[in-house]
Amino acid sequence: MHALLVEDDDRMAHALGIALAQRGHTVRRVGRASDALQHAHEAEFVLLDLGLPDLDGLELLRRLRAVCAAPLIVVTARCGERDIVQGLRAGADDYVIKPFRTAELMARIDAVRRRTDVPSGGRNAGDGDTGGPVRTGDVEIDLGARTVTVAGAEVRLPRREYDVLAFLAARPGEVHSREEILDRIWGDVFLTASRSLDVHVAGVRAKTGRPGLIRTVRGFGYQLGDGGREDGP
Template sequence: MRVLLVEDDDRLAAALTTALTRHGHRVVRAGLAIDALRLAGGVDFVLLDLGLPDMDGLDVLRRARRVSSVPIIVVTARVEERDVLRGLRSGADDYLVKPFRTAELMARMEAVMRRGTRPLPVTGHKVASGDVEIDLAGRRVTVAGEQVVLTRRELDVLLLLARMPGVVRGREEILDEVWGDPLLSASRSLDVHVAGIRAKTGRPWLVETLRGTGYRLGSA
């Protein structure tokens, strides 16, 4: 696999390059954001540091996500919860805090690849899954042509999943986006609303649960 390593620290970049090469990957290294954006379209995977000298890594992430679905793991020293949430919301497939073990990095890369390539964001106003149509702009859901009435939060959860079909949204990410409080992850609020979506639409597959990870829009 061709891996783009975006890291401005020469010593860390050299160590990671050695480890990745040992695991059979071909490594392309970029120390600047401008080079990372130029190279991202020609690789199979990106490891992105956020502390770059010419541009904040989150901006690099957002720009890359506008044009590419390449898997991206943020590899950074930023440990604050808000930074983790920003990274995931901006399009990262995973977030790994330095220092870390090489074995953990490889395991996370394999997990991201197993989940499949992240699709580009939906640019239209409607998303279809089976006989379910989700109108993103109109905030309307129909099943077999008949409108289904959901609560505001049920609808917010479903629209969040529908904006990027197939992408796994973590529990904390959903709770922070919809409820404004990621610490609600200990409650069952999200589970109750997901159950409501499944029951009211009569399509239990519409919201798929990935145990220990989160939820994504399902397909019939």
């Protein structure tokens, strides 16, 4: 796999480059946002530091997501809850805080790649259901085409937000625990503490303009709703 490593610290970049190469990855390391955008089309996955000299890392993340669908992990010293939430909302597949254990980062890379690599003809987050679209209220989720329309207008969701919605839509009558969703979509039940799932659920509600599209089951998890007003947080 070809990694794009966006890191302006030479020592950190050197250490990560060695660790990635030892696991069979080829690496292009860049230290500026402009270079990252130039080489984004080559990447099969991206490691992104947020502290860059020429552009805020979150803004670069948004720009990368506009041109690059490769799995992306933020690797940064920014550890505030607001930073983590913003990174996930901007399109990061995972968020790793420095300092970190190299083995853990490599495991997270493998996990992100497993859950984002869908073989040709394989199954998507909705277990590959390719039957008729799922409708709830004025929302239609087409699991085969991976599209969402609200009142007849298409709404474009980031990949992970769509995956959460598709998983729930594939089983509209079932309530799913947080752990089940995290394991199925993220491949890691321990992401509960990072609020990744909550952030992506909030993103679906906001982008569709239908707060009740994903219904909260207090103390347990989520279920596909009717698209109306949500009763609680």
